[in-house]
Amino acid sequence: MPELPEVEIHARNLRDWLSGRTIRSAEVLDARLGDDLAERLAVAVVGHSVEGVRRVAKYLFIDLEGGHTMVAHLRMTGRFVRDVYLPITLPKATRLAIVIHTGERVRFEDSRRFGRIWVVLTSEAMRLPELAHLGPDALLDPITPERLAEAAGRTRRPIKVLLMDQTLLGGLGNICVIELLFRAGIAPDTPSNALTERHLQALAQDIPVYLQWAIDAQSRRELIYLGEKGAENVFPIYRRAGEPCPRCSTPIRYGAVAGRGTYWCPECQKASG
């Protein structure tokens, strides 16, 4: 269930595995992965070399020589993995298997099958309906305190909901926002327009700092998402209901904010203006 940090780690792994390599074959094992995906891969990807890998918000871009790009969204359980030695049978959750000219295989695994992959002209990638209204990337193009304050002042929506709005800034999800609001000392259900300039400024400035920490904290070759077997929780607040707050030792609370599971410290997060 990746957010910006996990997608960034994917981008780095894929860059390492694919850049400069030629795609030898691509096998689609689930037709729902993308419209006409097998045909598009055959035409624009197989036989082409990878020019580079980029990340925009929670989207991955694999740019191919020849002018096309594979765009991928991992949704809740999607993951790219590399097989150096090829097992005879593909693991059950495999939805796409790509073999590169070195003989290594890169697979897209996705147990819940919500992930999506598109193959489009590189120049048209940002015009995909899903991406057309995406705001600036939360890490590469950090939101200014002024822009955040302007957006917050216009709405009574909870600050948690505002930060997860991908049209305002792209890349933050439930975990990132929970952790950012803890760091900022702001209650998740605070109406956005009740926050002070000072709190919003601190929040805006902390976003790229937090994201860089989260990337570093999870950097490893194979990502295991929280909730999966063997996952390690590196987050101070997320999924720690009842555990002591790392700052004040008050038990962490759990509840729903705008329908999403939310964790917060009732002592440290009181700021509302």
Place this chain on the structure above:
DNA sequence: TAGTATGTTGGCGC
């Protein structure tokens, strides 16, 4: 077993 899950879209109703 029932509840929960880190994402996104789209529909309904106020």
Place this chain on the structure above:
DNA sequence: AGCGCCAACATACT
């Protein structure tokens, strides 16, 4: 228009 809420997608884990 903005917003809350729900369902859909489909499976794994506790």
